[in-house]
Amino acid sequence: MTFELDKKNILGKTDKSQKGEIDEDVLELVELINSKEEYYTTSSCSGRIVVIEMPESGRKDETKWLLVKHRPVSLQEIKDSIKSEEDVWLKQEGMILHVCCKSIEAAEKLVNLAKNSGFKRTGMVSVNKRYVVEVVSTENISTILSKKGKILADDEYLSELFSECNKKLKQNKKKISQFTCNFS
Amino acid sequence: MTFELDKKNILGKTDKSQKGEIDEDVLELVELINSKEEYYTTSSCSGRIVVIEMPESGRKDETKWLLVKHRPVSLQEIKDSIKSEEDVWLKQEGMILHVCCKSIEAAEKLVNLAKNSGFKRTGMVSVNKRYVVEVVSTENISTILSKKGKILADDEYLSELFSECNKKLKQNKKKISQFTCNFS
Numbered sequence: 001m002t003f004e005l006d007k008k009n010i011l012g013k014t015d016k017s018q019k020g021e022i023d024e025d026v027l028e029l030v031e032l033i034n035s036k037e038e039y040y041t042t043s044s045c046s047g048r049i050v051v052i053e054m055p056e057s058g059r060k061d062e063t064k065w066l067l068v069k070h071r072p073v074s075l076q077e078i079k080d081s082i083k084s085e086e087d088v089w090l091k092q093e094g095m096i097l098h099v100c101c102k103s104i105e106a107a108e109k110l111v112n113l114a115k116n117s118g119f120k121r122t123g124m125v126s127v128n129k130r131y132v133v134e135v136v137s138t139e140n141i142s143t144i145l146s147k148k149g150k151i152l153a154d155d156e157y158l159s160e161l162f163s164e165c166n167k168k169l170k171q172n173k174k175k176i177s178q179f180t181c182n183f184s
Numbered sequence: 185m186t187f188e189l190d191k192k193n194i195l196g197k198t199d200k201s202q203k204g205e206i207d208e209d210v211l212e213l214v215e216l217i218n219s220k221e222e223y224y225t226t227s228s229c230s231g232r233i234v235v236i237e238m239p240e241s242g243r244k245d246e247t248k249w250l251l252v253k254h255r256p257v258s259l260q261e262i263k264d265s266i267k268s269e270e271d272v273w274l275k276q277e278g279m280i281l282h283v284c285c286k287s288i289e290a291a292e293k294l295v296n297l298a299k300n301s302g303f304k305r306t307g308m309v310s311v312n313k314r315y316v317v318e319v320v321s322t323e324n325i326s327t328i329l330s331k332k333g334k335i336l337a338d339d340e341y342l343s344e345l346f347s348e349c350n351k352k353l354k355q356n357k358k359k360i361s362q363f364t365c366n367f368s
Contacts, residue, residue, distance in 0.1 A: 123307025143327035
């Protein structure tokens with residue numbers, strides 16, 4: 001199948017993500033990428049704050065999402081979400097994009113653009129049948145909140161944590177704007 | 185310059201890292217990779233626990249390393265290291281490797297091997313003059329410890345945190361063994 005046909009098929013499909021639509025903060029960038037002849041996106045997340053239940057096994061398919069927000073959160077929202085007998089973790093993650101590229105040169109160009117916009121961990125994750133670039137940043141927050149139902153961090157610590165999460169989410173938004181600007 | 189000559193030059197150079205030598209836990213894997221005709225490593229870290237001072241600017245070149253250990257740490261070691269008027273963060277990072285590959289096929293093979301060994305964020309970071317693969321994992325810990333000289337987390341929280349860091353460091357070691365095994 002040609003790249004053009006693949007692009008048409010993928011972009012024409014129903015959004016299979018949990019949310020069912022592209023995050024608002026990344027919509028302009030996604031549309032810009034898809035407007036270029038040599039690229040199309042296959043998945044996107046604008047960046048988020050999540051609270052997850054981690055099973056003892058550590059298996060990703062057994063984790064349970066207690067809170068997922070693509071916007072700043074309040075301390076109360078985080079506290080309300082920690083209801084589990086398993087280990088509960090807080091994570092703040094930056095934007096992540098997967099982009100199919102028509103040629104290896106187009107992929108290389110995208111990798112450099114993303115890196116120069118602050119997404120330092122960007123790389124080509126597949127070059128076999130398709131050239132797929134994963135755009136991702138090195139900055140994140142990831143820490144434990146509760147163990148066997150007992151909240152480990154006190155209010156003061158939780159308060160600093162959620163304020164750092166919100167700060168990083170804002171910095172991430174700036175990087176998205178920078179990337180959008182560099183890509184235009 | 186040919187790949188073979190580059191490889192000879194790079195591997196013959198003095199180790200310019202802070203430590204000045206390859207981490208013990210990753211030595212077998214690094215030597216195995218370098219024994220193959222189509223690969224050579226340009227940098228490696230076996231995984232580590234670090235305490236860093238983050239300047240207000242957030243600039244990486246202004247951060248200061250207060251503790252860097254490639255082995256499990258004690259609670260006291262972490263506490264002793266938090267001496268700063270700036271924000272102090274704790275990070276646990278898994279193995280990171282940069283590998284030059286002779287061809288795009290060799291690079292693709294390495295990306296797949298690393299992913300199947302648990303290093304899910306592996307990708308090709310350069311395909312321009314050289315094919316460079318960055319082997320890296322998604323799992324980490326990253327959280328704030330103190331702000332303007334005031335420790336935010338109490339002893340109980342710090343104790344859980346350092347135990348989680350040590351646990352992840354052990355899991356990371358298992359993944360290195362798995363990768364070494366898959367690569368052989």
